[in-house]
Amino acid sequence: MIRRLSLITIVAGVLACNATPPPKPGDLRGMLYVDPLAKPEFELVSTAGDTFSFKEETEGFVTLLFFGYTSCPDICPIHMASIASVLRTLTPQVAHRVKVVMVTTDPERDTPERFRKWLDAFDRSFIGLTGSHEDVNAIQRQLLLPRAVTVGDGDDYTVGHSASVIAFTTDNRAHVSYGFGTRQADWAHDLPMLVNSSWESLEEER
């Protein structure tokens, strides 16, 4: 009887503390980094022509960082469309805590106007950043991504780049990335978890 009461007390206590079950890192559908990446401190230029200090401007937000280009007909627009589509389905409390930042790997063709127009087709809040190849390569290197490579001649060249979206959480680290093939259901599942729980609390619950 005492044992049963104790059990009930424990269960009641847990229910009182956590009305909804807490998420666990193992529940995340992205790919976990064994060694989390530090959020890089870099400055690039926004589509409005302003200097954008990545770490400062994304402080306190879940930040999805992607490297791509607007002449990409496959991977880049699919990723952007999926994320934008899901953000529209999330509550404002979650959606407004997410920043999406795309750095162009094709600064020659991706003028600020063109880049802005392309991003606006998905979501007007998406941030587009431009810099020199050297600067962008350095950031990719820091994030353990291969540097972008141009293939082909003339105006019809394509650009090889990483297909991963890196997710930085509010602890200014990236614990998880999302490769191509991440479905909208996966984003819808993970983004609220990344927003609502600090990574420390997720780790404690592991």
Added chain:
Amino acid sequence: MKPFSVSAIALSTFAFFATCTRSDSATETALVSDHNLIVSHVFAPAPVSSDVMSLYFTIENTGQKDDTLLTVRTAIAEHTSVHESVTEDGMTHMQALVSLPLPAGQTVELAPGGVHVMLSDLTQSISEGDTVYADLVFASAPSIALRIPVVSYADAATR
């Protein structure tokens, strides 16, 4: 016997297309040629920038002989090419394919993140909800005319 066979083929062909016309989604429509190539799941996301778009479809070669997709012809683009998105060492790049093999008895799927037909230097403005047209040209089989529904990228991502 011969007239019967022809009638049977005509009937089955009619039945096939009759089935297709009942389909709610144009992307479910399959076109068949007399060389056993069946094309289905045809769609193209509306271009975001005005110069490139992708075309996706599935080809099933139900015949006994291999065939090859040689090229795609369309009035809506100056250039067409078959590309494959390939990921190596974390780097995804598009690799142009000279042609696309269609082995006998196999199904080749062109889908986001894999093989796609890239239409570049578009000659007209194309929006979601439009219908565009292209011809698939094969080494052996006669060309197949595609009627392509233009969808959004968000929609394409869920296919």
